[in-house]
Every structure is written in C-alpha cells, then in structure tokens.
Amino acid sequence: MTDARDGAPADDATRSDDDLSRDLTGVLRDVPGIVDVFDARPLVRAAVRAIAAELDPDREAAAERAALVLVERSGPRVTVTAHVATDRAASTPEVLARAAAGLRSAAAAHERGHASDAEVVVRVRARLIEPAQEAVVASA
Amino acid sequence: MTSPDDALPGDGPPGADLPEGADLIAGDDERDGTDSVDGVSLEELGDYLDRGREPRDPRIEGSPACRLALQALESVGDLSRESFEREAAREPHRDDAWISGLLDQVRREVVEGRPVPVHSPDPLTELSTSEAAVRGLLRRVGDEVDGVVVRSTELDGAIDEPGAPVTVRVTVSARYGLPIDELADQLRDLLGAALDQHTELRVVAVDVHVDDVHLGPDDGSTP
Numbered sequence: 001m002t003d004a005r006d007g008a009p010a011d012d013a014t015r016s017d018d019d020l021s022r023d024l025t026g027v028l029r030d031v032p033g034i035v036d037v038f039d040a041r042p043l044v045r046a047a048v049r050a051i052a053a054e055l056d057p058d059r060e061a062a063a064e065r066a067a068l069v070l071v072e073r074s075g076p077r078v079t080v081t082a083h084v085a086t087d088r089a090a091s092t093p094e095v096l097a098r099a100a101a102g103l104r105s106a107a108a109a110h111e112r113g114h115a116s117d118a119e120v121v122v123r124v125r126a127r128l129i130e131p132a133q134e135a136v137v138a139s140a
Numbered sequence: 141m142t143s144p145d146d147a148l149p150g151d152g153p154p155g156a157d158l159p160e161g162a163d164l165i166a167g168d169d170e171r172d173g174t175d176s177v178d179g180v181s182l183e184e185l186g187d188y189l190d191r192g193r194e195p196r197d198p199r200i201e202g203s204p205a206c207r208l209a210l211q212a213l214e215s216v217g218d219l220s221r222e223s224f225e226r227e228a229a230r231e232p233h234r235d236d237a238w239i240s241g242l243l244d245q246v247r248r249e250v251v252e253g254r255p256v257p258v259h260s261p262d263p264l265t266e267l268s269t270s271e272a273a274v275r276g277l278l279r280r281v282g283d284e285v286d287g288v289v290v291r292s293t294e295l296d297g298a299i300d301e302p303g304a305p306v307t308v309r310v311t312v313s314a315r316y317g318l319p320i321d322e323l324a325d326q327l328r329d330l331l332g333a334a335l336d337q338h339t340e341l342r343v344v345a346v347d348v349h350v351d352d353v354h355l356g357p358d359d360g361s362t363p
Binding site: 038039065083085086088091095096100104119120121122123124125128130 | 202203204207208211218252255258259260262264265266267268269270272273274276277282296339340
C-alpha cells in the first residue's frame with residue numbers, strides 16, 4: 001500500500017502524517033489568541049488513542065495531547081483540519097486567520113521536505129471561546 | 141416581557157447544588173448516553189466542578205461540548221448556592237422543574253451544531269466557528285450580567301450562509317426588583333458587541349425575553 005507521495009510505503013506515510021499533526025498542533029499552541037487545541041480526528045481514532053492513554057498514561061497521554069490536527073490525503077491534496085478554543089479577549093476571526101496562516105506555512109514546508117507538491121487545504125474551526133486564564137487551567 | 145411586579149419570585153429558580161440538579165435529568169433510567177455530553181453525564185460534570193476540576197480529566201477537558209457545559213453548570217451552581225437556597229427550602233418542587241429545564245437546554249446548546257463561516261480571501265482556507273461556541277458565548281455574556289440567569293439562546297436564520305440575516309433570541313430570568321427594560325437594553329448591547337467581536341454574522345435583531353424573576357441573595361423570603 002502506498003500513499004500519493006512518491007510511492008512511499010503507507011506506514012511511512014502514516015508516521016510522517018502523525019509527525020505533521022504533532023508539528024501543526026505545536027504551531028497552533030504558539031498562535032496568539034489560541035488558548036487550547038481539541039482533537040479534530042475522527043471519533044473512532046480518537047477513542048483508540050484514549051484507550052491507549054489509559055493503558056500507558058504517561059506516554060500515550062503526552063502523544064494524545066501532541067497530535068490533535070487531522071491530516072487527510074486525497075490525490076494531490078492534503079487537508080489539515082484543526083479545532084481550537086480562542087481567547088475571549090481577542091477577535092476570533094483574526095485568531096482563526098492567524099492560525100490558518102501558521103498551519104499552511106508549516107504544512108507546505110513539511111510537504112516540500114518530503115518532495116511533495118501537494119496542494120494544502122486548511123480548515124480551522126473555533127469550538128469554544130473562553131477567557132485565556134480558564135483555558136490554562138483546563139489544559140494544565 | 142414579564143415585569144418584576146407581575147411575577148412572583150416563587151415562580152423562579154430556587155436552588156439545589158449541582159449534582160442534585162444534574163440528577164434530575166441524569167437519573168438511573170436515563171443513563172443511556174442520550175442525556176450525556178460527549179459521553180459524560182451532567183451529574184459527572186457537576187461532580188467534577190465540585191472537585192475544582194481536579195484531578196484533571198482529559199476526557200472532559202478535551203471535549204469542547206463538556207467545556208461549554210461546565211461553563212453553564214458553573215453559573216447554575218453559583219445561582220443555586222448564592223441566590224436560591226431560601227426558595228429551595230420554601231418550595232422545593234419548583235426547583236426540580238426549573239433546574240432540570242435549564243440543564244436540558246444547556247445539553248442541547250453544547251452540541252456542535254452548524255458551522256458559522258468566517259471569511260477568508262484564500263479559497264483553500266476554510267474558517268468557521270461552531271454554533272455551540274457562539275451560543276456558549278451568548279450564555280456566558282448574559283450570565284455575567286448582575287442579576288441575570290440565561291435560560292436559553294437561539295440563533296434564528298441561515299447562520300451557515302455568509303451574509304444571511306440572523307436574529308438572536310436570548311431568554312433570561314432577572315433578579316426581582318431590577319428594571320427590566322434597562323436590563324434588556326444592557327444585555328442587547330453586550331450580546332451585540334460580543335457577536336461583533338467574535339463572528340461575522342449579519343445580526344438584524346437581538347431579542348431579549350425576560351420570562352422569569354428570581355430572588356437575590358439578600359432578598360427576604362417575601363418580596
């Protein structure tokens with residue numbers, strides 16, 4: 001089984017996309033006005049990760065927190081989807097735009113690093129708007 | 141609109157603590173998932189709040205719906221503890237219906253709902269806010285107004301279509317004795333400002349309905 005990039009083995013591609021998801025999650029956490037990042041991956045996949053986290057809390061919980069952006073490939077296109085909480089003191093549309101720009105830049109760099117010229121589609125949704133100080137407690 | 145002069149404080153929400161209120165709709169016969177928020181019952185959320193959100197539960201904190209429900213439950217808890225204990229002792233049967241109705245509404249509001257689009261000049265970028273996030277914001281802004289408890293929020297109109305006219309409807313309970321007209325004006329201004337800051341909705345009206353009154357913490361047992 002191969003993915004759309006250079007006939008690379010699917011396992012490598014999956015690992016690469018997990019890395020990309022982790023990188024993009026980190027990018028989001030550094031965007032001013034983003035106060036939390038939620039899991040945007042399909043429920044079944046997220047549930048499997050949650051069970052793994054219960055079995056090995058330290059390692060899996062850390063991984064769970066780290067890779068929350070959904071990365072999907074279809075033909076010559078990679079779509080990254082992120083769900084975030086925004087700071088109530090900021091403007092949510094502006095925060096979303098900043099987040100999308102950061103995701104696009106990081107995803108494009110990742111693709112170039114893998115000799116891929118895939119078109120990058122970025123989707124960002126605010127699922128919660130709350131004061132930053134509350135989000136710090138929630139994600140501690 | 142109801143004025144404080146023609147509604148009895150006894151019609152309002154007397155209090156119980158969160159777990160008890162949550163129990164009203166998360167009873168043994170109903171714990172089948174349909175009364176939960178992302179698989180977590182409101183009773184569990186109430187207990188979690190009472191523990192000060194410790195130890196941290198990633199299943200709850202990682203769920204936007206649970207976080208929205210926690211925000212709302214916190215408001216209910218505040219009003220229960222601080223404002224309505226006297227009424228609960230006086231007319232406990234009223235408390236059941238009021239709290240359960242409010243929690244039922246909260247559970248409906250935290251479901252993700254429709255996407256509220258945010259414009260992006262890049263055709264390969266899609267930005268949006270969930271309907272639940274917007275309704276949670278409205279509830280939060282309303283609950284922060286002294287003497288107000290938000291009972292329900294609604295976004296009427298095609299909120300998933302950019303530029304479509306949208307009417308916001310917020311139903312609240314007001315503390316007995318407050319000037320309702322001024323309160324409604326204040327709420328309308330705050331809600332409109334919050335929507336301007338966080339969405340690109342074309343809001344054509346913000347309707348504030350005050351359909352209940354309640355006693356404040358310092359009020360006597362009779363008005």
